[in-house]
Amino acid sequence: MNKPGPLSLNTITVREQWSLQQCIEGCARHGITGISPWRDKLAEYGVQNAAKHIREVGLTVTGLCRGGMFPAADAAGRQRAIEDNQRAIDDAAALGAQCLVLVVGGLPPSSKDLAGAHAQVQDGIAAILPYARAAGVPLAIEPLHPMFAADRACVNTLGHALDICDTLGDGAADRSLGVALDVYHVWWDPHLSAQIKRAGRRILAFHICDWLVPTTDLLLDRGMMGDGVIDIPGIRAQVEAQGYDGFCEVEIMSANNWWRRDADDVLRTCIERHKTVV
């Protein structure tokens, strides 16, 4: 088994403990060479401050979280979403991010029209793609676990994300539109292996954490790598077989465990698990 790609810290992993500035300092202190910030913390620090700090420290920005959230109740809402995505693209460009992660959004308020939401997502991505290409920011559609279909993302399989890439992109070699693959969201899929092969070079980001048994909260009970049931090395090997040579970005939302611990301890654990179980 090859060694995994370098570790990147998705800052939500220590959201409750650290500001973005502290995350950047923490990565530098622990020798973590990649970072993936969220926009709320980025806004708090200021994009230019963050970009300067990240450059000084020499971190690779493996992604910006997040764009997306396209479906809306009316045309004005959809337009606001597009404009917000353009601002996210600007921020990603300012940071030199390897991609903007798209969490595409779920059903509009009081809608039960899933097919309509799918169409709104595709239309939204189509609307921002030229802007993203002009800015040099690849868009990474992140299929979310099906338990988020209603309220966060109605694209729930790698296959569906790639259908959108096939429809809107310029073929399998076009990395301006691709996918962010998070083991948490896709590990259960019986078609995962086939779809990773189909994705090929369009895997723009590889996210890691683990699925706990039991899982006590749909959103905020993700596990540290090694503490759950996901065959992370097995998925990583398939992703790398397609030519992925980027970072392993750890993204853990854990209200009752990792968010309550000392952030330096969390980073130390991420580093140790990255070496041993990823």
Added chain:
Amino acid sequence: MNKPGPLSLNTITVREQWSLQQCIEGCARHGITGISPWRDKLAEYGVQNAAKHIREVGLTVTGLCRGGMFPAADAAGRQRAIEDNQRAIDDAAALGAQCLVLVVGGLPPSSKDLAGAHAQVQDGIAAILPYARAAGVPLAIEPLHPMFAADRACVNTLGHALDICDTLGDGAADRSLGVALDVYHVWWDPHLSAQIKRAGRRILAFHICDWLVPTTDLLLDRGMMGDGVIDIPGIRAQVEAQGYDGFCEVEIMSANNWWRRDADDVLRTCIERHKTVV
């Protein structure tokens, strides 16, 4: 839109309030003509007592919950599972159940081998199918929502369930092995319409409830029909277009809401929602 098929009460909907005997009496009192018991309550009442009572009241048994749970850590565990499924088939036959619902099981203890679990499920169904056919009990594979892949069922899409039917059954007209379609588990699937068409007459049971936003518990926060985001009439129409003319079985596990209410009120609500939003 056609009127929905008659209502059946999956007894877990009032699990905390009523015994199986009370469920049978409750269905008779409220004019509900179908019932689907769980095996724990069936064992408590006694299979022969239950069968006699159900016959006297004239209920259709739309399913027995449940067989399955095939994957195990060793051969002895897998053999125990097969024998337990044979007892479930005996019980289903004694009740004249329209099917035995199979919740196939997740990963064996401390396993991360999802493909291995898939194989164990298929082998387990293959092992019990002759016994089920001899007993005249159709087996209905129930794909469960992907959030249950680890601990309850590693068959999480209608497509995967039908792959197993295609492999082990005698073609699309063979109703000795089919599927139980619960809107809760499959509503998010972008391939749902195509797979319902593929299922054809192999849809042996149609289960209803709703997906709440937010959902506060993975297992025990299902919603009453109409309280969530699932387009139940839309899915029902597709199922009926394949020739399904059976019951609509309401199955709600709701620790903090419906399990805390008066069971007669719960049944009245089911009846009203069945008329208005199914």
